[in-house]
Amino acid sequence: MNTNLKLALFGISSTLLFAQCSPKKTEETTEAITVEEVKTPTLTKIWETDTTLTTNESVLYDAASGKLYVSNIEGDPRGKDGKGSISIIDKDGNVVNQNWITGLNAPKGMGITNGNFYVTDIDQLVEVNLESGAISNKYPIEGAGFLNDLATYDGKVYFTDMNTGKVHMLDGGNITTITEGHESINGIAIAENGDLYMLDKAGLKMLNTDGTSKILNDKVTGGDGLVILGDGNYVASRWAGEIYFVNSDGVETLLLDTKDAESNTADIGFIPGDNIVLVPTFFKNKVVAYKLDY
Numbered sequence: 106m107n108t109n110l111k112l113a114l115f116g117i118s119s120t121l122l123f124a125q126c127s128p129k130k131t132e133e134t135t136e137a138i139t140v141e142e143v144k145t146p147t148l149t150k151i152w153e154t155d156t157t158l159t160t161n162e163s164v165l166y167d168a169a170s171g172k173l174y175v176s177n178i179e180g181d182p183r184g185k186d187g188k189g190s191i192s193i194i195d196k197d198g199n200v201v202n203q204n205w206i207t208g209l210n211a212p213k214g215m216g217i218t219n220g221n222f223y224v225t226d227i228d229q230l231v232e233v234n235l236e237s238g239a240i241s242n243k244y245p246i247e248g249a250g251f252l253n254d255l256a257t258y259d260g261k262v263y264f265t266d267m268n269t270g271k272v273h274m275l276d277g278g279n280i281t282t283i284t285e286g287h288e289s290i291n292g293i294a295i296a297e298n299g300d301l302y303m304l305d306k307a308g309l310k311m312l313n314t315d316g317t318s319k320i321l322n323d324k325v326t327g328g329d330g331l332v333i334l335g336d337g338n339y340v341a342s343r344w345a346g347e348i349y350f351v352n353s354d355g356v357e358t359l360l361l362d363t364k365d366a367e368s369n370t371a372d373i374g375f376i377p378g379d380n381i382v383l384v385p386t387f388f389k390n391k392v393v394a395y396k397l398d399y
Contacts, residue, residue, distance in 0.1 A: 146350040146399035148360045148382060152198040156390040161192075163254070163330070164374035164383040164392055165215040171196060173374065173383065174205075175392055176212040176224060183227060183251065185210045191224065191233075196376065198394060205238055214255030214293075214372060216262060223262050223275070225252035230264060230275060244280055246273060254330070254372055258295040265290045265303065272303065272312075284316055292331035292341065292372065304328030304341055309351055322355045330373035332382070338399065340382060342370040348382065350399060361395070368393075 160178040167174065172193050179188040189209030193202040209231065212224045221241065222233040228249040232242035246252060250268035257263070262275040263283070271285040272293065292304035301312040308323040309331070325341050332340040337353025346364035349357045361384075363370060369387035376383065380397045 144399065146358055146360060146397065148348065148395035148397055151381070151394050151396050153393040154194055154198045154200060154391045157200060157203060158192055158194075158385075158392060159390050160387055161371070161385040161390065161392060162213050162387060163215055163372035164385050165217070166374050166376050166383065167217055168377070169217075172201070173392070174215055174222070175385065176215055178211045178213075180211065182211045182213075185227060189226065191215070191222075194392065196379075196381075198392065206233060206240070208240075213253050214264060216255045216257035218257040218262060219260055223255060223257070223264075225255050225264050227252060230255075230262065230273075230280075244275060246280065253291050254293045256293045256295045256301075258299060263293060263295065263301065265293050267291055270305070272301070284312055284318070287318070289327060292328050294331040294333045296333050297335075302331060302333060302339070304331050309339060309341060309355075322351045322357055324357050325349045325351060329371050332373060332375040334399075340373065340375070340397065342373045342384070344369055344371050344387070346370050348373065348384070350397075360397075 158175050158177055161175050162178050163176040165174040175192045177190045177192060180186045187208050189212045190204055191206040193205050194200050210226050212226050215224045220235050222235045224231050228246055230244040234241050249266050253265045253267045255264040263272060265272055267289055270287045270290055271282050274281050274283050288306040290303055290305040294302050303310050306326055307320055308326050309321045310318040311321055312318050328341045329344045330342040339351040342348045346369055348361040348370050350360050351357045368389045371385045371387050374383035382395045382397050384393045386393060
């Protein structure tokens with residue numbers, strides 16, 4: 106073969122080989138990788154009431170009227186002394202009616218349904234006409250010693266007995282026990298679909314249709330107030346001065362700790378839409394409102 110031809114072919118081969126071995130310059134498209142930011146839920150104080158709500162244990166928000174009802178024990182939580190009362194405050198923390206209902210003993214959990222206001226009072230469920238504020242009925246609960254939290258759903262009234270570990274239900278004037286065996290049960294809440302959730306010594310639980318229960322979180326034990334936020338998220342309080350956020354994975358985050366200030370966090374209430382957590386402070390005699398961000 107002609108020497109010049111050999112050199113030419115060798116040059117072409119070398120060029121092709123170099124091109125194959127060299128990095129290819131291609132147009133690269135860089136896709137943005139979005140990492141979802143995990144937001145830590147927080148509580149920010151926005152107002153507090155005057156200290157006239159003596160030994161306030163529970164707060165209830167009524168969406169129909171915009172009123173906030175506060176149960177005041179005003180004495181021994183087990184004492185039948187007639188000192189207990191219900192107050193009404195507005196959404197800015199102003200006391201509208203200090204003595205809406207008086208003559209109770211140690212009122213705790215509250216709820217509204219069928220034009221009536223209901224409150225637990227040691228060993229009886231008290232029914233009040235919502236419009237007049239007059240007591241219309243009292244339902245004594247046999248064997249009860251410490252009726253506590255209360256929730257309403259579909260015209261029915263559900264309430265807990267901390268002493269006996271039971272959940273009772275008022276339906277059409279009749280009282281029945283729907284579940285028992287929940288040691289030191291306190292907080293109770295019912296979801297929009299009717300599922301019942303509760304707080305007891307074991308933690309945050311959901312009641313199954315067969316009467317058994319499923320533990321969703323076993324760290325927030327001995328809880329007091331319970332709020333269902335939706336999408337598997339909850340807010341739960343402990344009376345001693347702790348409020349927790351529990352997410353859909355059952356993981357808890359401490360939102361508030363007021364133990365050092367000796368300010369209790371009893372049966373909390375909630376204003377949906379505004380995402381405001383309402384905290385009865387018990388011995389501090391005031392309700393404190395916090396904005397929840399999550």
